Amino acid sequence: MIYELYYWPTIQGRGELVRLALEEAGAEYVDVARQPQGVAALMRLMRGEEGSEGGIPPFAPPFLRVRGEDAIIAQTAAILRFLGPRLGLSPKGEDAETARALVDQLQLTVSDAIAEAHEVHHPIAASLYYEDQKVEAKRRAKHFVAERIPKYLDYFARVLGDKEWLTGALTYADLSLFQLLAGLSYAFPRATAKAPASLVRLHDRVKARPRIAAYLASARRLPFNEQGIFRHYPELDEG
Ligand SMILES: N[C@@H](CCC(=O)N[C@@H](CS)C(=O)NCC(=O)O)C(=O)O
Numbered sequence: 001m002i003y004e005l006y007y008w009p010t011i012q013g014r015g016e017l018v019r020l021a022l023e024e025a026g027a028e029y030v031d032v033a034r035q036p037q038g039v040a041a042l043m044r045l046m047r048g049e050e051g052s053e054g055g056i057p058p059f060a061p062p063f064l065r066v067r068g069e070d071a072i073i074a075q076t077a078a079i080l081r082f083l084g085p086r087l088g089l090s091p092k093g094e095d096a097e098t099a100r101a102l103v104d105q106l107q108l109t110v111s112d113a114i115a116e117a118h119e120v121h122h123p124i125a126a127s128l129y130y131e132d133q134k135v136e137a138k139r140r141a142k143h144f145v146a147e148r149i150p151k152y153l154d155y156f157a158r159v160l161g162d163k164e165w166l167t168g169a170l171t172y173a174d175l176s177l178f179q180l181l182a183g184l185s186y187a188f189p190r191a192t193a194k195a196p197a198s199l200v201r202l203h204d205r206v207k208a209r210p211r212i213a214a215y216l217a218s219a220r221r222l223p224f225n226e227q228g229i230f231r232h233y234p235e236l237d238e239g
Contacts, residue, residue, distance in 0.1 A: 011228035025087035178206035183230030
């Protein structure tokens, strides 16, 4: 089984949530847009010029194609919902439908937090530069830092309790929570320094998993940067 991941080649972005799941599972995958002519291939699929006959083109990356299978799946949470049981990162079987929905619920909450982290530096429009919306970004950041980061982190700490993983066993939602914590620590180090200790421990447990550790040390893991979702603008971390 070979998976093709389609995502922008120069940022971690939302593609990273899918990458972490594929890496943890040791799955065979191609990060298509990082290959020669890969971005052009991504654009063709997104425009519907290629792909499954009569299929649904994705609105935006990330999206996933399984070689030899017809469908292209977009939306990070939907991709992970699809991959979870295949990769052993969410419960399998008909009787696990509710358990899978709970993992999905957690994943969608991570997605909400990530969307808000992006809107801090782009509160008016994604098509405008940060420099063109700095005043609004500063206002938005004040609320994100004071209210939203603590609310999201306290929620995940409450779900985690004294368990090792959010739902008991490791799922893709734990990997995504790791990425949320890593991203927030990069973008808002001052605000995230107050993260609950149990979440820091979860972050460190994910980071130490052998395949994840090998991935993080490899060239496949791009560094955070100021083109991505989590951007470090010190003025936005002040609160
Ligand atoms: N809800 C989608 C959001 C997808 C998304 O916003 N993708 C970004 C990159 S991270 C993009 O390229 N968006 C283009 C656009 O929205 O026009 C998901 O979670 O996958």
